[in-house]
Amino acid sequence: MSQYFENDSELKSKLQKNEVQVLGQNFIFFTDYGVFAKKGLDFGSRLLIENLEKEDIKAPFLDVGCGVGVLGILLNRLYGITGDLIDVNLRALHLAKKNAKENGCNGLEIFESNCYQNVQQKYALILTNPPIRAGKTVVYNILMNAKEHLEKNGTLYFVIRKEQGAKSILSDIEKVYHIHIIIKKKGFFIVKCKI
Numbered sequence: 001m002s003q004y005f006e007n008d009s010e011l012k013s014k015l016q017k018n019e020v021q022v023l024g025q026n027f028i029f030f031t032d033y034g035v036f037a038k039k040g041l042d043f044g045s046r047l048l049i050e051n052l053e054k055e056d057i058k059a060p061f062l063d064v065g066c067g068v069g070v071l072g073i074l075l076n077r078l079y080g081i082t083g084d085l086i087d088v089n090l091r092a093l094h095l096a097k098k099n100a101k102e103n104g105c106n107g108l109e110i111f112e113s114n115c116y117q118n119v120q121q122k123y124a125l126i127l128t129n130p131p132i133r134a135g136k137t138v139v140y141n142i143l144m145n146a147k148e149h150l151e152k153n154g155t156l157y158f159v160i161r162k163e164q165g166a167k168s169i170l171s172d173i174e175k176v177y178h179i180h181i182i183i184k185k186k187g188f189f190i191v192k193c194k195i
């Protein structure tokens with residue numbers, strides 16, 4: 001079976017509509033086979049969005065590994081800020097565009113990029129629920145190279161699970177950023193990083 005980050009033209013399709021409430025607002029996220037997350041909003045992604053510190057919620061933002069677009073769409077709709085969403089999974093990108101339209105978003109650019117390959121600007125906020133299953137090289141590329149795409153005072157936020165090697169990732173990340181663990185819940189850590 002192919003992984004959620006692979007492009008598989010043989011993959012069956014069964015569109016699923018998920019209704020989700022976040023911070024008192026209603027959203028619709030369409031999902032399908034071969035994309036993350038099946039039920040629209042993953043626990044870790046919700047925890048991330050619900051725990052961003054107010055001072056860090058600034059445009060432009062970059063949602064790295066956007067999947068069906070949940071993080072970027074939520075930021076845009078909840079806080080009215082604009083930004084870019086990137087992924088390598090073409091089905092996910094198609095759904096992210098559909099979901100952005102469905103949720104009445106404005107000012108979002110959604111495009112294919114393997115990590116930061118097609119990213120040309122700097123951002124005030126970069127956020128990611130990184131693709132652990134894609135392997136350490138990809139995850140470290142996304143986390144460590146975020147600093148090259150952050151504005152001077154920009155912030156990187158990510159979510160990581162204890163059982164996915166949070167401890168060793170955090171000790172490596174600390175060599176590059178000043179980190180602050182915003183919250184730990186049910187084995188998920190929300191991490192804020194500054195250059």
Ligand SMILES: C[S@@+](CC[C@H](N)C(=O)[O-])C[C@H]1O[C@@H](n2cnc3c(N)ncnc32)[C@H](O)[C@@H]1O
Pocket residue numbers: 004005006036037040041042045064065066067068069070071086087088089092113114115116128129130131132134138
């Ligand atoms: C854990 S999912 C998170 C999806 C979405 N942001 C969310 O919170 O539900 C990680 C995403 O990273 C994407 N991904 C995997 N490898 C990537 C790469 N090299 N560059 C960009 N995105 C990648 C996957 O396709 C997947 O959509």
